[in-house]
Amino acid sequence: MKTLPFIVLPIAFAMALHVQAQTAPPTGAAANAPTATPQQHTLYRGSRIIGTNVRDGKDRKIGQIKDLILDGGRGEVAYAVVNFGGVMGVGRKFHAIPWQALQPSDDGNYYILHADRETISQAPGFDKARWPDMTDRKWNAEIDRYWSRMVGRGNTSDSHMSSGSPSANPLGVGSGASGTGER
Amino acid sequence: MANIIGEKPDLSGPGPDVMAVDTLEGCAVVNPAGESLGEIQDIMIDVRTGHVAYAVLSFGGVLGIGNKLFAVPWDALTLDAERRCFILDIARERLERASGFDKSHWPSMPGPGWTREERK
Numbered sequence: 563m564k565t566l567p568f569i570v571l572p573i574a575f576a577m578a579l580h581v582q583a584q585t586a587p588p589t590g591a592a593a594n595a596p597t598a599t600p601q602q603h604t605l606y607r608g609s610r611i612i613g614t615n616v617r618d619g620k621d622r623k624i625g626q627i628k629d630l631i632l633d634g635g636r637g638e639v640a641y642a643v644v645n646f647g648g649v650m651g652v653g654r655k656f657h658a659i660p661w662q663a664l665q666p667s668d669d670g671n672y673y674i675l676h677a678d679r680e681t682i683s684q685a686p687g688f689d690k691a692r693w694p695d696m697t698d699r700k701w702n703a704e705i706d707r708y709w710s711r712m713v714g715r716g717n718t719s720d721s722h723m724s725s726g727s728p729s730a731n732p733l734g735v736g737s738g739a740s741g742t743g744e745r
Numbered sequence: 746m747a748n749i750i751g752e753k754p755d756l757s758g759p760g761p762d763v764m765a766v767d768t769l770e771g772c773a774v775v776n777p778a779g780e781s782l783g784e785i786q787d788i789m790i791d792v793r794t795g796h797v798a799y800a801v802l803s804f805g806g807v808l809g810i811g812n813k814l815f816a817v818p819w820d821a822l823t824l825d826a827e828r829r830c831f832i833l834d835i836a837r838e839r840l841e842r843a844s845g846f847d848k849s850h851w852p853s854m855p856g857p858g859w860t861r862e863e864r865k
Contacts (some may be wrong), residue, residue: 634762
């Protein structure tokens with residue numbers, strides 16, 4: 563049985579350097595890091611992010627992530643679909659939260675949304691059984707506008723949006739984590 | 746993804762290739778010759794940035810036994826919106842010969858050699 567994987571053929575090593583140089587920047591530190599360097603626990607399986615809890619800034623559980631919406635063209639998570647449960651009086655609804663408005667906890671076991679109850683109860687949502695057309699520009703703009711006013715990681719940087727198109731997201735939803743590899 | 750076929754690209758929003766991660770699992774992956782390469786098992790996400798680090802391709806095996814997992818760069822996958830599957834430009838034979846990654850140690854980045862350009 564032949565066990566030599568094509569990815570370790572000598573020529574592949576040369577290519578690896580080439581590939582890194584060419585493709586690293588969009589995925590930040592995850593792709594920039596040399597293969598030998600362990601990641602800082604920032605890579606998670608999509609299937610495991612689904613089901614994790616969302617807490618508010620005071621560490622109270624306020625909801626749960628039900629799904630992630632990918633912008634396939636960018637290769638990025640655009641929105642997390644969150645169920646805030648009955649607590650906020652919006653239990654029948656789901657809410658699409660721009661990914662950049664969610665702050666992963668250090669251990670990755672939950673996400674923090676810096677929003678108060680009023681913000682959440684007034685946020686645009688949708689019926690669990692009737693998901694909106696998430697490619698609709700008006701919808702994107704509404705979501706992004708709402709959450710950009712309310713929350714954000716409050717970090718640095720302003721260049722990179724994760725949700726919607728650049729034009730549909732002029733306000734910079736929680737532009738925090740863009741580009742910089744630091745925590 | 747670098748490319749989308751089967752539907753007119755819509756550049757005004759996230760685009761026609763907006764997809765729910767929950768439904769990605771099990772999506773078929775084929776090569777341009779139409780050979781089955783398996784299915785998407787999961788995607789790996791850098792939670793700080795939201796970027797997809799790679800997609801996990803499950804190749805071969807039956808009911809999750811005896812299959813191999815490969816970390817495929819997202820850009821190497823093309824969504825075929827019409828057939829509702831992904832196209833990966835690699836020969837099935839290469840996957841048969843290659844070793845998948847260690848299922849108990851998922852890699853931090855995709856391996857090289859997945860795109861035609863890289864293989865030149």
